[in-house]
Amino acid sequence: MHLSFRSKAKLLAVSLMLLSTVTWLYLGVGDAEYGQPSKLKAPRDSPKSYSQQELEARLQVAEEDNRKLRLQLADLRSEDLEDGKGSSRDNSSHCEQRSLAQKCELIHVAIVCAGHNSSRDVITLVKSILFHRRNPIHLHLITDSVALNILGNLFKTWKVPSLQISFYNASELKPEVSWIPNKHYSGIFGLMKLTLTKALPSDLSKVIVLDTDITFATDIAELWAIFRKFTGQQVLGLVENQSDWYLGNLWKNHKPWPALGRGFNTGVILLLLDKLRMIGWEELWRVTAERELMNMLSTSLADQDIFNAVIKSSPTLVYQLPCYWNVQLSDHTRSEQCYSELADLKVIHWNSPHKLRVKNKHVELFRTLYLTFLEYDGSLLRRELIGCPTDGEQEDNQEAELALLDEEDPCYDFRRERLASHRVHLSFLPHYTASTDPNDVTLVAQLSMDRLQMLELICRHWEGPMSLALYLSDAEAQQFLRYAQSSEVLQSRTNIGYHVVYKEGQLYPVNLLRNVALRNAQTPYVFLSDIDFLPMYGLYENIRKSVVEQDMANSPKALIIPAFETLRYRLAFPKSKAELLSMLDMGALYTFRYHVWEVGHAPTNFAKWRTATTPYHVDWAPNFEPYIVVRRDCPEYDQRFLGFGWNKVSHIMELDAKEYEMVVLPNAFIIHMPHAPSFDISKFRSSENYRLCVQTLKEEFHQDLSRRYGSRALKYLAAQQNQ
Known part of the structure; x- marks a missing residue:
């Protein structure tokens, strides 16, 4: 006998009420007569006395039965709404019952992502999912080596609770689809969704598959809940294609792949993996592709053409x-x-090659929604899911470290921000440093948005590779992207690695930025500079020759590049050492910081440099902070130093403790260009507490240096005491 929706609903509702009433009578009536809240104990007239644990167990069983009945009732309502509205193509979701996944149910999402640009796109997609989500998410990312490096580091530093990440090597899947000619701009990676039954773990039963150009405007749990509606042979959940592509009437002689009606779009797919494996999906799509390629010769829309050809032959597979x-x-x-x-x-779904420039009468509305997530502060998405367990070893460690801090400590802000977890997006723009030169050198520097104008200038002075760390907000990162893509100078360079460190906290993490840039240099040697310095013309070749002459491959040395400065915003840059000396004598140039911090560069011995024709040795001295060339495996900068003060001095001190020889190059120089004082140097000058904290950090650094280097570090303590 077939029951109508109303009959089914009434039956379930009565069952639910009856079960709830029985549960209440059984567990709560004992105290109701006294006007007290019900407690978990047996009724007074019960012939058997139950323990607290037994009653709690019975209550849990009753609540679970209630939950199942509610789910069935919600499904029936949803089915009735669909029957009442007609086709699932209806253009309104107002009346749809919001059916979500169970609380804390893990939702699996698979995405194919390859290359630098796709790695940026997928972050916007993930932000939109995390913004709305109430459930734990497990991302399954099929990546090439570029995306693996970028996204692996980004998610590691993002530290989002209840977000699991698994990576799968796209190279291992290429043989599965490389035989299929594909005209789509996605290339071979646009075919890899066909292989997910093989690529993903065999015990994974279902997954939502998304393109990287997707933006969510709702909780993904609503989409996940639709799996419950699959019946019979349905194994694929897809939306109908919203263009006339598969109807074949877009232009004369347009011949698309076979499809059912308008066909289906594969930007969003629900895959029942276990059933797909049971019906032999791998063989099914292969046979279909081979058959159709005999006539079509290639795919135009990548995997979408093959999915549609399969559905055309087996329409019962699709929901x-x-x-x-x-x-x-x-x-x-x-x-x-x-x-x-x-x-x-x-x-x-921004599935046009034109992306945000697509023609649509509501495109401004959609663009605004997209830009909201594009520029949204990803750190705000590090929120825990209340009531859901987390695999929080990292979070627990960080919380434990924070708990050890004394909030009454005058330097609490310095210590807290040192523990901050900054998201790091490596290789924000495509770059290729494939040099095999054993003497090659990379310029390493860091900058913020207010120094962006220096990039083009440095490019004109330094033709070698660069590794730059940029301290930006999410919105500023997009401004930088637009700036770089519109700059002919920057677009002409493919040997610059831009690594974005996202803003977190109030203090500028200068040494973290330097370390990010240093770690991602890809040449044997690095020139540790700052963004405000312009190298002399030809410095790149000069350093490469000096590396060989100084036998740096076999001895720990730091080559010092003498630093000068100008107070003029417009400077006729000297083309040689002779021109620089002339400008120095005329007062157009000065030795760097001679008027405010002479000790920082005095050991370079500028008087000797004026007449030197060969490299010369100099000794370490307190507060020495030259700009140097070293091997890439040199010690990293100490990240306890934030903002202004002692961030380079501490690094040079450790190099000396490790017995690096310091050698000044006689025919090399850099010139510092003027700029407004940074926020941190202003705080250093105006805040006594700021200066006291820097002094405290210096003393702690000295103590750590003594523990690591023993007697070799005694001279630093003595020098500190004599100041």
């Missing part, structure tokens, strides 16, 4: 998702029929 789960902003789209207002939108 058609409502179209608001994949609002497609492609060329010739009909997506306006999927929504009548913003509340209808659930997933936006």
Whole structure:
């Protein structure tokens, strides 16, 4: 006998009420007569006395039965709504019952991501998911080596609670699809979704598959809950394609792959992996692709063509998702029929090659939504899911370290911000440093948004590789991206690595930035400079020759590049040492910081440098902080030093403790260009507490140096006491 929805609903509702009533009578009536809250104890007239544990167990069973009945009732309501509305293509989601995944249920999401640009795109997608989510997420990322390096480091430093990441090597999947000719701009990676039954773990039963150009406007748990609606042979959940592509009428002689009606778009897919494996999915799509390629010769829309050809032959495999789960902003789209207002939108798909420049009458609305997540501070998404267990070893360690800090300590801010976890996005723009030169050298520096104008100038002075760490907010990172992409000078260079460290806290993490840039240099030697210095013309070749002459491969040395400065914003840059000396004599140039911090560079011995024709040795002295060339495996900077003060001095001191020989190059120089004082140097000058904290950190650094280097570090303590 077939029951109508109303009959089923009434039956379930009565069952739910009856079960709830029985539970209440059984567990709560004992105290109700006294007006007290019910307690977990047996009723007074019960023939058997139950323990507290037994009663709690019975209550849990009753609550679980209640939960199951509610889920069934919600599913019936959803089915009735779909029956009442007709096709799942309906353009409104107002009346749909919001059916979510169970609390704390783990949601699995698979994404294919390759290259620098795709690695940026996927972060915006992930932000939109994390913003709305209430459930733990497990991301399964199929990546090439570039994306693995970028995303592996980013998620490691992002430290989002209840977010698991698994990586899969795309290179291992290439043989599975490389035989398929593909005209789509996604290339071979656009075919890899076909291989997920093989690529993903065999015990993973279902997964949501997303393109990187997706933006979520709702909780992904709503989409995950749709798996419960699959029936019979349905193993694929897809939204109908919202253009006429598969109808074959877009232009004369347009011949698309076979599809069911308009076909389906594969930007959002629900995959029942266990059932797909049971029906032999790998063999099914291969046979279909081989058959169709005999006529079509290649795919035009990558995996989407093959998915549609399979569905054309086996339409019972597909569950058609409502179209608001994949609002497609492609060329010739009909997506306006999927929504009548913003509340209808659930997933936006930028599936046009033009991306944000696609023509659509509501594109400004969609662009605003996309930019919201593009520029959203990712650190704000580090929120815990209340009531859900976390694999929080890292979080626990950080919390334990923070708990040890004394909030009454005058230097509490310095100590707390040293423990801050900064998100790091390596290789923000494509770059290639494939040098095999054993003497090659990379310029290493760090900068913030207010020094961006120096990049083009440095590029004109230094033709070698550069590794730059940029301290930016999420919004500033997008400004930098637009600046770099519009600069002919920067676009002409492919040997510059830009590594974004996202802002966190109030103090400038100068030594963290230097270390990020240093770690990601890809040449045997590094020139540790600052962004405000312009190298002399030809310095790159000069250093490479000096590396050989000084036999740096076999001896620990630091080559010192003498530093000068100008107070003029417009400078006729000297083309030689002779011109520089002339400008020095005329007062157009000065030795660096001679008027405010002479001790920082005095040991370079500028008087000797004026006439020197060969490299010469200098000794370490207190507060010495020259700009140097060293092997890439040199000690890193001490990250306890934040903001202004002693950040380079401590590094030079450790190099000396490790017995690096310091050698000044006689025909090399850099010139510091003027700029407004930084926020941190202003605080150093105006705040006595700031200066006291720097002094405290210096003393602690000396103590640590003594523990590491023993008697070799005694001279630093003596020098400190004599100041």
